[in-house]
Amino acid sequence: MKKILVPTDFSGFAHNALEVAADLALKTNAEIILLHANEKMVTATPMAEYYLYDKAIEDEYLDMVTESLKKTLVEIADNGKFARVKIQTAVIGGPMVGVIEDFVKDHAIDLVVMGTRGVSGMEEFIVGSNTEKVIRRVKCPVLAIPNLPSSFNKIVFPTTLKADQIPAFAAFAELQNIFKGEVSLLYINDPGHFKNTEAMEAQKEFLVKESGLKNAALFISDTEVFNEEDAILDFAYQNKADLIVMGTHQRRGLAHLFMGSMTEDTVNHSDIPVLSLSIK
Structure with a gap:
């Protein structure tokens, strides 16, 4: 195993997934790619003719994402257990599931580790979870982490x-x-x-x-x-x-x-x- 992908939305669920991925990376000398999908970039696309793009707002959001990624990496680095883990970060604009699917194909990912909160009832029928959609679409193994x-x-x-x-x-x-x-x-x-x-x-x-x-x-x-x-x-x-x-x-x-x-x-x-x- 060479590459482990960990999609993150900076939630506690995503952090649990990163913890597990770091442990697996230590065992295999694999590299982790911490990926954030910037869905803000596509939210307004259907309304493009009515929406005035504000670069300042976009830059502010990207600055926040960068700081969140840096904070996450510092937290991992401060944990002696993970001091030797190789981690890269990536921020790509687009819907999360599509971004993950393309990234897996383009970067020869061996394993996706995702935090999941699960869904049920009408939410499950209409929306489903991002994790289940990724499972349906990528070819590599997907490890869903509801709890650490x-x-x-x-x-x-x-x-x-x-x-x-x-x-x-x-x-x-x-x-x-x-x-x-x-x-x-x-x-x-x-x-x-x-x-x-x-x-x-x-x-x-x-x-x-x-x-x-x-x-x-x-x-x-x-x-x-x-x-x-x-x-x-x-x-x-x-x-x-x-x-x-x-x-x-x-x-x-x-x-x-x-x-x-x-x-x-x-x-x-x-x-x-x-x-x-x-x-x-």
Whole structure:
């Protein structure tokens, strides 16, 4: 891992993400890019013919952003634990999600670490969170941080045990030098697909061998699972998990509207960090 992107709006959630990213950067000798999307620049664009651009206001905003970035870097530098972390900063004008998507493509980002407050109810349906939108659009892994974790010792990885899970297994296998905890593979979908427990275990062994995943044990949920998201979160909470890892098909458009995304829903409602991995 060479580059970790941390989008920031200078909130406490973003600071938690930076703390986690700095810890990961120390383990991998990676560089952190602290990115702020200047959405002020595009807020007035639809009203351009009625809006008188004021360069002084724009400059004042950019000065504030620069000072906030400097303050954040000083806080990190003052923490002896992160004294050796390499951090660059970037300020780019545009909508946050689009800015992040383009930055990931243009700068070969290996991991995005984002703070998230989650959303629910009508807000989730209409707006969604920036984090879930980034998960839907970037190809690299995205680590959503709702709260500052103390470790990543216990990891829950929900799976259908289908062959299309191999890319997600393989992607996480490459990250196991960072996330070294015990992996609980949670099988919750369609227990009737397999003849018996032995068949499930055999499929798990096949996926593990093909992907290179290590230190993984299979856990099978109750056959009657009404809400898969609740089953995942209940299992994670009961087992005191530090991290939930999930593959995502990154559905967009009508496919996302009608089929949704279990990974995005889990990110919106989880108090535990969630690492999403593209299997598209």
